[in-house]
Amino acid sequence: MYHYDDFDRTLVTERVSEFRDQVARRLSGALTEEEFKPLRLMNGVYLQLHAYMLRIAIPYGTLSSEQMRTLAHVARRYDRNYGHFTTRQNIQFNWIKLEELPDAMTDLARGGLHGMQTSGNCVRNITTDQWAGVAPDEIEDPRIWAEILRQHSTMHPEFSFLPRKFKIALTAATHDRAAIRVHDIGLRLHRNGAGETGFEVIVGGGLGRTPFVGKTIKPFLPKRDLLSYVEAVLRVYNQYGRRDNIYKARIKILVHELGAEKFGAEVDAEWQKIKDGALALDPAFAADVAARFVYPDYEKLADGPAELTQARKNDTEFERWFKNSVSSHKVDGYAIVTLSLKPEGAPPGDATAEQMDAIADLADRHSFGEIRVGHEQNLVLPHVAQRDLYALWQSLYKIGVATPNVGLVSDIIACPGLDYCSLANTRSIPVAQELTRRFGDLALAQNLGRLHINISGCINACGHHHVGHIGLLGVEKNGEEYYQITLGGKADEDARLGALLGPAVKYDDVADVVEDVVATYVELRERPDELFVDTVKRIGIEPFKERIYAAR
Amino acid sequence: MPLVKDGQIVSDPYLRVLDDAPAPDDTAAIVPAARLLADAGELTRRAGPIGVLWPNDQTISELEPYLDKVALVALVFPNFRDGRAYSQARILRERYQFRGELRATGQVLRDQFLFLVRAGFDSFEVVKPADAQAFKDAIHRYSVFYQPAADGQLSAFRRRAIAHRTGAASPSVERVR
Ligand code: SF4
Numbered sequence: 001m002y003h004y005d006d007f008d009r010t011l012v013t014e015r016v017s018e019f020r021d022q023v024a025r026r027l028s029g030a031l032t033e034e035e036f037k038p039l040r041l042m043n044g045v046y047l048q049l050h051a052y053m054l055r056i057a058i059p060y061g062t063l064s065s066e067q068m069r070t071l072a073h074v075a076r077r078y079d080r081n082y083g084h085f086t087t088r089q090n091i092q093f094n095w096i097k098l099e100e101l102p103d104a105m106t107d108l109a110r111g112g113l114h115g116m117q118t119s120g121n122c123v124r125n126i127t128t129d130q131w132a133g134v135a136p137d138e139i140e141d142p143r144i145w146a147e148i149l150r151q152h153s154t155m156h157p158e159f160s161f162l163p164r165k166f167k168i169a170l171t172a173a174t175h176d177r178a179a180i181r182v183h184d185i186g187l188r189l190h191r192n193g194a195g196e197t198g199f200e201v202i203v204g205g206g207l208g209r210t211p212f213v214g215k216t217i218k219p220f221l222p223k224r225d226l227l228s229y230v231e232a233v234l235r236v237y238n239q240y241g242r243r244d245n246i247y248k249a250r251i252k253i254l255v256h257e258l259g260a261e262k263f264g265a266e267v268d269a270e271w272q273k274i275k276d277g278a279l280a281l282d283p284a285f286a287a288d289v290a291a292r293f294v295y296p297d298y299e300k301l302a303d304g305p306a307e308l309t310q311a312r313k314n315d316t317e318f319e320r321w322f323k324n325s326v327s328s329h330k331v332d333g334y335a336i337v338t339l340s341l342k343p344e345g346a347p348p349g350d351a352t353a354e355q356m357d358a359i360a361d362l363a364d365r366h367s368f369g370e371i372r373v374g375h376e377q378n379l380v381l382p383h384v385a386q387r388d389l390y391a392l393w394q395s396l397y398k399i400g401v402a403t404p405n406v407g408l409v410s411d412i413i414a415c416p417g418l419d420y421c422s423l424a425n426t427r428s429i430p431v432a433q434e435l436t437r438r439f440g441d442l443a444l445a446q447n448l449g450r451l452h453i454n455i456s457g458c459i460n461a462c463g464h465h466h467v468g469h470i471g472l473l474g475v476e477k478n479g480e481e482y483y484q485i486t487l488g489g490k491a492d493e494d495a496r497l498g499a500l501l502g503p504a505v506k507y508d509d510v511a512d513v514v515e516d517v518v519a520t521y522v523e524l525r526e527r528p529d530e531l532f533v534d535t536v537k538r539i540g541i542e543p544f545k546e547r548i549y550a551a552r
Numbered sequence: 553m554p555l556v557k558d559g560q561i562v563s564d565p566y567l568r569v570l571d572d573a574p575a576p577d578d579t580a581a582i583v584p585a586a587r588l589l590a591d592a593g594e595l596t597r598r599a600g601p602i603g604v605l606w607p608n609d610q611t612i613s614e615l616e617p618y619l620d621k622v623a624l625v626a627l628v629f630p631n632f633r634d635g636r637a638y639s640q641a642r643i644l645r646e647r648y649q650f651r652g653e654l655r656a657t658g659q660v661l662r663d664q665f666l667f668l669v670r671a672g673f674d675s676f677e678v679v680k681p682a683d684a685q686a687f688k689d690a691i692h693r694y695s696v697f698y699q700p701a702a703d704g705q706l707s708a709f710r711r712r713a714i715a716h717r718t719g720a721a722s723p724s725v726e727r728v729r
Contacts, residue, residue, distance in 0.1 A: 005712070007696045007698075007708040007711070007712070008708075010693065010696045011697060011698075014693055014694045014695065014696070015694075017693070018693050018694075022663070030682065035632070035661065038632055038633060038663075074697055121633065121635075123566050127599045151698040151699075151700055151708060151709070153699075154698050155640075155667075155694075155697075155698070156699055157638060157666070157667040157670030157671045157701045157702075157703075158635070158639055158642055158671055158696075158701065159635070159638075159666075159700075160633060160635065160638075160639040160667055161632070161634065161635025161638065161667075224605050235639050236640070238635060238636060238639045239611075239636055239639050242635075261682075271598060273647060277646075278700040278707075279700070282709075282713065284713055285710075285712070285713060287711065288709070288716065399717075414682040533634075534619055550679075
């Protein structure tokens with residue numbers, strides 16, 4: 001956990017008091033809605049179809065149990081008793097009243113939570129590996145660098161009015177769980193030939209209406225230069241990014257129009273002028289931030305304790321969950337546990353206030369009071385002693401977050417869609433619900449292996465459909481809801497965009513088509529353990545196309 | 553439109569002179585960028601100080617050779633959301649060490665004041681009189697800044713380091729300037 005100091009606390013409190021004043025001016029009419037809009041957006045407040053929505057940042061996905069209780073309180077007191085975890089390590093409350101927003105924010109601020117950087121054309125909440133600090137395959141904890149970037153970009157005087165929003169993601173592991181190649185800036189912490197650690201800098205990735213996989217413009221950037229280099233990228237973008245067309249304003253378009261090489265050269269020219277200035281990182285600053293990350297006092301335990309072996313043998317349901325939702329930890333005798341927020345038939349990513357409180361209690365009992373939020377809209381207890389797994393599972397089961405479908409076909413990522421979002425063409429949540437019902441049979445899902453379905457209700461791609469193994473994009477045809485289907489997308493170290501299956505299909509047919517796609521895969525896979533994406537990569541999209549459209 | 557300078561509402565000594573109008577010899581005058589680039593010699597031989605209105609889509613390095621001759625640079629915010637002039641301002645102050653008046657013009661509203669001050673602006677053509685009245689409050693809303701910028705505020709990183717060195721139990725949050 002990162003512990004706030006007086007600086008961090010003071011800033012958040014001052015921000016809330018500023019926002020209280022802005023809301024008062026809006027309510028009195030001193031500010032028009034148009035003038036108020038950019039101000040509320042800077043605090044994570046959107047105007048949706050039915051009400052204001054408040055988006056709260058969960059920096060690098062780490063929450064304390066106390067913070068989780070604060071979220072539960074806000075859900076109960078100001079919303080309709082639940083919150084929605086998003087694909088960007090945020091939580092959204094969909095039913096907050098404008099008059100009550102400042103109070104909700106004051107309550108959140110007491111827990112060190114806020115909505116800064118969750119909307120508007122600024123540097124957004126910095127995201128990273130949800131297993132940071134505990135993943136066996138990482139070289140160091142990337143959250144320290146995420147925190148340094150978070151601080152540097154918070155209320156940045158030069159970069160709060162960029163051409164468009166700006167997303168930065170980091171990973172320090174071999175397996176990229178942060179999707180860094182589809183971010184405006186992706187940073188991969190790795191070791192060079194000389195054994196020093198530094199960053200590979202990738203720019204211009206992104207989804208939305210013109211998706212791109214990012215390009216590497218710096219293979220190795222020393223740590224001391226992280227802030228100056230990011231500042232140089234932002235400065236080039238702020239001045240030359242397009243502002244004439246909102247759909248061309250993301251950095252990916254600038255990188256694409258200039259070419260990655262020319263863009264990299266511009267950044268380099270700017271960087272040379274500032275790299276030895278005030279932003280050169282003194283190792284003491286980084287050490288100071290690192291010192292405020294407190295790690296659990298782990299016990300000395302061995303892997304595979306008798307209690308666990310016994311339970312796995314005796315209880316097949318537990319065994320199924322264990323195989324699906326428990327991952328190895330860098331410390332012996334501990335495990336990483338994923339809590340599925342995708343039970344059959346429910347909206348993906350939602351949690352009730354009661355669930356949040358219960359999860360907070362379980363985190364205190366079994367995970368050193370720490371919880372993580374991943375970009376797959378699930379929660380994680382990152383430090384569970386293996387001997388406690390059986391007891392923990394029973395408690396998780398009771399509150400409905402032990403569906404063993406993590407990473408499986410029913411672990412669907414979906415945006416809010418037409419149920420909440422004013423930009424949507426189609427409903428996303430009912431499609432997700434229907435699909436979780438169709439694939440509700442866990443034995444079937446297990447047999448299918450890892451298979452990610454991602455659903456976006458419009459071209460803005462909040463459900464990351466381009467990088468779904470199966471991607472569904474809502475489009476409108478003659479006033480009716482249709483879905484475009486793509487296959488074979490991936491967001492990891494081998495990132496690629498899905499290929500279009502064929503003409504869009506009707507809302508009512510989409511679940512049938514997805515079932516047919518899956519059936520085709522089962523028939524054509526080489527071995528039972530060839531994953532869906534690997535089959536698509538091997539045989540291409542044609543065999544799927546033939547099967548699906550021949551039958552229709 | 554009220555002008556705020558050094559935190560006070562003041563009257564504007566500068567006259568706006570458009571492209572081909574003559575610039576009066578002994579009055580302070582602001583001319584468009586193209587005019588300055590074309591007639592720099594003549595304009596700066598006048599007795600009155602000269603200022604330039606620099607568009608936000610013109611590279612600021614083109615202005616560098618003239619900076620010792622101009623007393624004021626006015627940058628433009630065509631709307632609240634267009635932040636290009638923040639970069640121009642910081643480059644003028646931090647890279648070219650421009651010490652003259654740096655004026656924010658266009659859609660300048662209360663909620664930008666602090667960002668503007670931090671980027672190096674010291675005068676502001678404010679759209680709404682009520683915002684001009686609230687200038688001091690608006691720029692004193694915050695006492696903590698994470699990043700170094702053109703206003704000389706110490707970043708939180710640096711203040712923490714100082715707090716550690718002086719052995720303070722926890723970093724204080726007083727204003728440094
Ligand atoms: S993808 Fe479109 S419909 Fe879905 S949340 Fe984003 S903007 Fe709304």
